[in-house]
Amino acid sequence: MRAAGDKHVGPGLPHLLDKLDDTPACVISDLGEVLMQNRMHVALFGDASAFSGLDRYLPWRFFAHPEERLMFPEEERDRLAANQIADLRATAARRAGDADVTELVNRLHECSPEFAALWDRHDVAVRRSDTKSVLHVGVGRVDLVCETLLTLSAYQNLLVYLPQPGSDARAKLDLLRVIGTQQMV
Numbered sequence: 001m002r003a004a005g006d007k008h009v010g011p012g013l014p015h016l017l018d019k020l021d022d023t024p025a026c027v028i029s030d031l032g033e034v035l036m037q038n039r040m041h042v043a044l045f046g047d048a049s050a051f052s053g054l055d056r057y058l059p060w061r062f063f064a065h066p067e068e069r070l071m072f073p074e075e076e077r078d079r080l081a082a083n084q085i086a087d088l089r090a091t092a093a094r095r096a097g098d099a100d101v102t103e104l105v106n107r108l109h110e111c112s113p114e115f116a117a118l119w120d121r122h123d124v125a126v127r128r129s130d131t132k133s134v135l136h137v138g139v140g141r142v143d144l145v146c147e148t149l150l151t152l153s154a155y156q157n158l159l160v161y162l163p164q165p166g167s168d169a170r171a172k173l174d175l176l177r178v179i180g181t182q183q184m185v
Contacts, residue, residue: 009036013151013158022177024144024161026150031104032058032084032092035156043176044134044142044161045071057104059084063112073133073141080132085118086125093124094154131164139176143167 013027017038024041025036026048033056034041034048042048054060061068069077088105092138095101108115127148134142143164148157163169 007033009156010151012158016158020160020174024097024173025157028058028157028159030157031096031100032060032088034058039180040173040177041161043180044136054104054107058103059088059115060108063115071123071135073135077097077132081114082118082121082123082174083127083130084126085115085121086123087127089119089122089124090126094126132161136172136176138179141173142169142172142176144169 003102007029014036017025017027017036020038020040022040023038024044025038026041026045027036028034033163035175037045037048041183047064048056051061062081072080092101092105105119128150130146132144132146134144136142144161145164147162149159149160150157163173
């Protein structure tokens, strides 16, 4: 059994990420740390390996760095914030007393009144599927369905972002696959 917060990604997940070459996908910890990304995920969301310290955690960046929210349409931001808190609460319950969880939650309380207010609602949830739109500088709005695929470890999951049916997301992802992380001028 792996310890809570273990960042080791087993050999099967990197292989699977490589096979999903036309679909953004990543391995994420239960605290929201992106542990591994495929090329399409990097092209859509940016390179998570550039972050260090608390910035490694998606909830931290979402609440401590409001500019991070600009990649999502304004009408989705409140729902995404609430979802992040509900997921983090589920992790905190499962990993009660864990130092990493405690530090992240305490620091978020200190820096974000919005986080504190949402945390005090005591919403707990583990999302398996969600919709999300990403505002990408090169291809515009990309409407997605995010599926969370569970691993045997409760501490890591595979997130796969699929084009939302009825949208132009497939065409935009195909374009993004060609341009990759090139800067659009």
